[in-house]
Amino acid sequence: MVERDEGAEDVVRLLFPVAPEPAGKKGRLRVAIYARFSSERQHERSIERQVELCLALIERxxxxxxxxxxxxxxxxxxxxxRHELHRALADAKSGLFDILxxxxxxxxxxxxxxxxxIKERLVH
Structure with missing residues (x-):
């Protein structure tokens, strides 16, 4: 599923479903955020911006x-x-969240x- 949030600089957020059905309390989908920046071309601040944009969409x-x-x-x-990516994949496999x-x-x-x-490891 691709969601476009026009209010946030027209940035596209990609939602990768992990579980076929919501497992969170009251049927609400549980979401994990993955953010990364490369020291080659980006400033560390960009990771906080990525998280902020995703949080706004989660709330909405x-x-x-x-x-x-x-x-x-x-x-x-x-x-x-990329230790955090590998941790996210392991947590997806254990059922911690429904969407990355x-x-x-x-x-x-x-x-x-x-x-x-990555997609294959998330959905299986």
């Missing part, structure tokens, strides 16, 4: 935030060394093959 949609994962100064070119929200798909992966692998 009436979802429940259960976790935030942040990889600071890590490239999206590889999954290696990112500010943009390139926060998860730069390479299509990595993005596909």
């Amino acid at each position: 949609l009436g979802l429940v935030l259960v976790a935030t994962y942040e990889d600071r100064g890590k490239s999206g070119r590889t999954m290696a060394g 929200m990112v500010e943009d798909v390139d926060r998860l992966a730069r390479r299509q093959s990595d993005a596909h692998l």
Whole structure:
């Protein structure tokens, strides 16, 4: 599902469903946020902005935030060394959240093959 929030600088948020049905209390979907910045071209502040944008959308949609994962100064070119991403994938597998929200798909992966692998690990 792709959600466009016109009030937040027209930034697209991608919602990656993890569970087929909501498992949160009262049927509300449980959401985790993943944010990453690369020291190559971004300022550390960008990670806070990513989280702020996702939080605004979570609130607007009436979802429940259960976790935030942040990889600071890590490239999206590889999954290696991205400890928070691996923790998010493990938590998804254990059923901690229903949706992983990112500010943009390139926060998860730069390479299509990595993005596909992450998606597969989230939904299975």
